[in-house]
Amino acid sequence: MDETDKFDGWQRITNLGNGGFGTVDLWRKGDEEIALKQIRASGDISKKMMERWKKEIEIMKRLKHLNVITAKEIPPPLEILSQSLPILAMEYCSKGDLRKVISKTCKGLKETEILKFSKDVSSAVEYLHSQRIVHRDLKPENIVLKEVDGKILYKLIDLGYAKDLDQGSICNSFVGTLQYLAPELYKTQVYTHTVDYWSLGTVIFEIITGFRPFLPNKPPVQWFDIIKEKKDGHISVYEENNTYIYQKTLPVHIRLCEPLKQAFQQWLKTMLIWDKTLRGNDHEEKGKKQTCFTELETILEMKILSFYHVIENTMLHYPLAQDQTFEDVQSLISLGTNIPIEEQEIFLIDGKEPKRCEMAKEILNQCIHGEVYPLFLFQKHNIPEKQSRVNYFRPLPPKVRYLNSNESHMYSPRAIWEEAVYYCEQILSDCDNLMNCHKATWSAKMIAQQKFSDAYETLNCLIQSLTAKVDFFLISLRHNVKKYHDQAQGGISSNSVINSWLDKEKEAINIQQDVQKCKTLIEAKNFDTKKTSSILTSKNYDYLKQKHDYLKQNVAAAKDLYIRKVYPEPEQENTKLFFNCIQNQKDIFNEIHDKLIEYRHARLKFLADLDEVIQYIASLQKYSNSLTTSQKQLQGNIWKLIEVALTKSTLNSKTSPTTENQQFLSTNSMESLQVLQDNHNMKKDLQESINHVQSIIDSL
Incomplete structure (x- = not known):
């Protein structure tokens, strides 16, 4: 390393890139890193180039936005590098540029990446326009990635072509990269900030599809007149059999779900309009968010509830309204699948079932460890037998049939392998969904089993407690009846009370018999109460995991060949990767669907048993409540008799209680009578007292 690459602890690490007239290098000192952009010193530097360079530095230093590269102060030791020509110090973004990301994909970015990119870069462009700056060179190479707190941020760089909009907001200089250039720039016509709309639309189309929208294999000098013929609704043009096909869809x-696909499709139509005055649906009102950014913001804020329809092996997606309940979404599912709401068996990843009254957006927010999973949809009582079940696999793409064939065709190896790799990625996604469904269905079965076990334990406890309760009640009641009869002839009597007690005895005996019948029936049912481990640790699951990991490896290997532009010819060893993926998928589907049948049957059995046990519990609980009421009534009768006895004794002379009263009353009651006798005087004759007492008894 040359000594000019070291300055007081700062060291030049590597070259990060080369632009039209400058280079960007990474410099490091300890943990501190910066990117330095320098204008090329070789050759004569034109006045125009120097003005452009100074303009970029000036613009960069006054911009402050999360998604625009941040200019930094030049460390004092490195100021020596700017003695001859100005330099620009910037934050370092270690994840490379968007072109690098696109080059490692097949048929576009993932949905989450598309949404994140669209949010970040549109926000940056909107900010530039709010600062009256037009970028004029939006392209994948000028968008870099930086990781912050484990998340990726997209940032705009290279404002070398950026220009302050003049008072009329119209410019006419020729700048930018041809493939992403708006038509008016290409023809050096007057233009406004809407040139950035065209470029932004082009880049977003590319990250969605993996290719540029307008004849990507032709240079603009050849396609300008062809593209000019497109209608406002066309968002792409491609060539097939020497014919130009204009597309509106x-x-x-691609990797966008259907609702997002439709929304982006409509938005791109506004961004890729040929007429610059109509592009983006701009309005004249100052200080108000432009329509294209408002519409994109609406798309990015969409809440979509996704379901994996397990038996059909398809995904269902439903955009959510503000006050939509889960039952509202179920109605939509019913319309799309012909599965009635009552027959929809739906699990979250943890095996729980959403509540119909729950707000749909709340269900959307339920995720595990930061990961969002689809919900898993079955038809409740449509469980096929293992030997008769049918697995639904994705149909093979048309070009893939030539992968291992000598049939003549017009497709390049790249086009065939691209479809093959994309298909492999899709079946991996299907297997991911099915593996997660396996976990969710197992958990749902475990939840049902736990509920049944808890209810069964409650039932057994209730049988035991009710048996003891009715036994005690009968012993108590029979003892009271005996005591009543012992004193009735010479003491207090009431036909209504004794008849009521005898009726309650019959009721208690019936309850006792019903409890015994319930116990016998439950024993005869032979409910499966065997506990099962709540952790998936079985040979079958280990086998599935191995197959799934093997599928991942094959898909990664196939994608690596595609990225490295190694396209297998028919009968080559590499084509085995594709067929291995298909075979792995079949093995995983067969094994998991068999398990799903077992889990679902077991779950429904547990739920049916649970319903039966709950009915038993409800019946026994009624008996328990009835016994409690009877016990209270029994106690009430006894205290009424004591009250009558006390009233009668109070009206008697101060003589000691008779032998028959002593037999009926307890020691404590006799002591209470003595106190009453000592503090009351007899005011009525004995006969009146007896008549009064008898009237009280008759009212019981």
């Missing part, structure tokens, strides 16, 4: 094979 996004391709079928």
